[in-house]
Amino acid sequence: MTEEELLSEYIARHGTILAPLASKLQAHIQETLTGIPRIDRVSARAKSPDRFLSKAMKRKDDCALKYEHPFEQIQDLVGARVIVFYKQDVDAVSAAVDRYFRRIEGKDLVPDAVNQFGYVGRHFILAIPEDVIDDDADRAKVPEFFELQVKTLFQHAWSEAEHDLAYKPSEPLSTLQQRQIAFTAAQAWGADQIFEQLHTELGSSHSG
Amino acid sequence: MPVEKIFSFLTYPKKNQPEVAVVSGTQIPLDDGKLCKMLTDIFNNAGKDCNVPVMFVSDGENQENAVRTELLALLQKPSVSASTPLAKRLQASTGGTSGMGLLFICIGKDGESDTRVVISRFPADEGIVAEKKSERLTVSFVEQVFMKSAYSYKAATYLWDGKPTQLWKGHVVDKQINHGSKGVADYWIVDFLRSEFSTTAAQGTKRLAKAIKAALQATTDISIKTQLTSAVQLAANIPKKSMTISEFCDSFHMSDAAKQAIIAKVDPPRLVHEKFRFDVTEFSRHLAYKQVELDTGAVMTAPAEKFNECFKTEHHKDRAVFVAAGHIVDEKLKSTK
Numbered sequence: 001m002t003e004e005e006l007l008s009e010y011i012a013r014h015g016t017i018l019a020p021l022a023s024k025l026q027a028h029i030q031e032t033l034t035g036i037p038r039i040d041r042v043s044a045r046a047k048s049p050d051r052f053l054s055k056a057m058k059r060k061d062d063c064a065l066k067y068e069h070p071f072e073q074i075q076d077l078v079g080a081r082v083i084v085f086y087k088q089d090v091d092a093v094s095a096a097v098d099r100y101f102r103r104i105e106g107k108d109l110v111p112d113a114v115n116q117f118g119y120v121g122r123h124f125i126l127a128i129p130e131d132v133i134d135d136d137a138d139r140a141k142v143p144e145f146f147e148l149q150v151k152t153l154f155q156h157a158w159s160e161a162e163h164d165l166a167y168k169p170s171e172p173l174s175t176l177q178q179r180q181i182a183f184t185a186a187q188a189w190g191a192d193q194i195f196e197q198l199h200t201e202l203g204s205s206h207s208g
Numbered sequence: 209m210p211v212e213k214i215f216s217f218l219t220y221p222k223k224n225q226p227e228v229a230v231v232s233g234t235q236i237p238l239d240d241g242k243l244c245k246m247l248t249d250i251f252n253n254a255g256k257d258c259n260v261p262v263m264f265v266s267d268g269e270n271q272e273n274a275v276r277t278e279l280l281a282l283l284q285k286p287s288v289s290a291s292t293p294l295a296k297r298l299q300a301s302t303g304g305t306s307g308m309g310l311l312f313i314c315i316g317k318d319g320e321s322d323t324r325v326v327i328s329r330f331p332a333d334e335g336i337v338a339e340k341k342s343e344r345l346t347v348s349f350v351e352q353v354f355m356k357s358a359y360s361y362k363a364a365t366y367l368w369d370g371k372p373t374q375l376w377k378g379h380v381v382d383k384q385i386n387h388g389s390k391g392v393a394d395y396w397i398v399d400f401l402r403s404e405f406s407t408t409a410a411q412g413t414k415r416l417a418k419a420i421k422a423a424l425q426a427t428t429d430i431s432i433k434t435q436l437t438s439a440v441q442l443a444a445n446i447p448k449k450s451m452t453i454s455e456f457c458d459s460f461h462m463s464d465a466a467k468q469a470i471i472a473k474v475d476p477p478r479l480v481h482e483k484f485r486f487d488v489t490e491f492s493r494h495l496a497y498k499q500v501e502l503d504t505g506a507v508m509t510a511p512a513e514k515f516n517e518c519f520k521t522e523h524h525k526d527r528a529v530f531v532a533a534g535h536i537v538d539e540k541l542k543s544t545k
Contacts, residue, residue, distance in 0.1 A: 106266075131475070135478050
């Protein structure tokens with residue numbers, strides 16, 4: 001497939017399959033997590049055609065395409081996100097995810113070194129539940145998996161702001177700018193730590 | 209759908225004995241004989257016969273499953289040696305109850321671009337052979353007879369389109385899982401294939417509970433309501449057995465109208481036949497209370513599984529009298545029922 005053909009096929013799938021699927025998936029996840037406290041929001045989206053093409057055209061060090069079969073290998077064509085108040089709530093949502101979904105991957109994304117600060121979030125690759133796939137769907141074009149991210153409010157706020165900045169610079173960030181971004185990540189991490197502690201202390205004092 | 213390669217292995221029940229001998233295997237030549245015909249039939253019908261969707265369980269954080277890895281290696285280069293890890297795995301998963309078995313792995317094309325693999329196991333049994341030679345009848349006892357038994361025949365099938373990230377999902381048939389024993393189903397699906405039903409216990413049970421709840425709200429037929437609430441009460445005693453929504457209805461001998469009331473609320477409709485393990489805790493989360501309303505305006509509510517203990521019911525002609533006794537622990541005023 002040429003780049004144009006790939007984009008054209010994706011745009012067709014985006015409108016007819018992926019966007020409606022994301023919408024149903026969002027409702028399904030919301031319903032599944034009903035009753036779990038302190039969920040700020042649940043959202044799901046189909047990857048935009050521009051982002052898909054950018055990812056599909058990525059190349060490895062040897063210049064070969066990273067994804068030979070982008071429609072199957074890119075597993076976040078449909079992505080969902082659950083934002084919760086505190087770190088404890090990430091665990092509660094993760095437990096529900098394991099009860100109701102089949103996963104092929106689940107991991108905590110954290111910086112490589114303990115003295116670094118950056119992106120933090122729990123990521124799952126889950127099978128698209130049969131409940132959101134219509135009987136007459138073209139199964140060959142419906143993705144088998146979707147990505148679910150579970151994050152605290154602070155993790156989410158930091159990653160959104162950082163993600164926005166990442167698309168702006170026309171040249172690499174300076175050392176100071178990199179340190180500034182790491183500093184904001186450290187603040188978000190610190191806020192989560194304190195809220196986790198406060199929630200535990202105040203929660204236990206209330207129940208006591 | 210022509211079968212292109214058939215491999216066969218004799219496997220022994222060697223669960224918990226990983227040190228035991230390597231299974232012996234062979235490639236079966238394709239010919240017009242009865243064995244090839246039988247295996248070809250199984251191969252051609254696998255898409256229909258294997259009707260329980262399963263999914264490989266991922267090991268840990270990464271997208272890995274040992275059986276899937278072995279299956280991918282086999283599909284990329286089919287041979288006896290590439291099939292051997294699966295045979296060894298079956299042997300190591302087979303307990304004494306299941307006994308000796310004959311494993312067949314059939315590989316061939318399905319459609320223009322897909323490759324299908326069908327893994328089937330035939331249990332060994334004992335039998336008597338009676339042979340008529342000239343005017344003499346010879347009768348002898350044989351130990352290793354392999355039966356395509358309706359109650360113990362197992363198979364699994366996977367379709368592969370040649371793409372490396374696929375092959376997570378397949379379909380199985382295991383006649384024994386219909387007997388309700390978790391242990392038997394686990395032998396083929398969980399232990400051997402390192403898989404689980406595509407639908408989790410909680411998701412399948414929630415789907416069933418929601419359909420019953422929606423059916424109860426939608427119907428005005430008291431007979432249907434009674435059947436559904438009775439089934440809900442009795443469901444508290446169901447063990448963690450595998451079932452479909454359709455089988456749940458049949459197990460309580462519901463009338464066709466009651467079954468259809470439930471089925472009509474399953475969305476999408478094909479999920480009526482999706483297998484899952486019943487989870488009584490999840491079921492109770494969605495259908496915790498039974499409520500009866502009288503034409504006088506009285507409303508009685510109690511935990512579904514103990515409603516009949518909480519309320520003694522007497523019927524006088526077309527009227528019902530409910531009697532409840534206990535200590536008052538709370539009183540409420542509500543704006544809705």
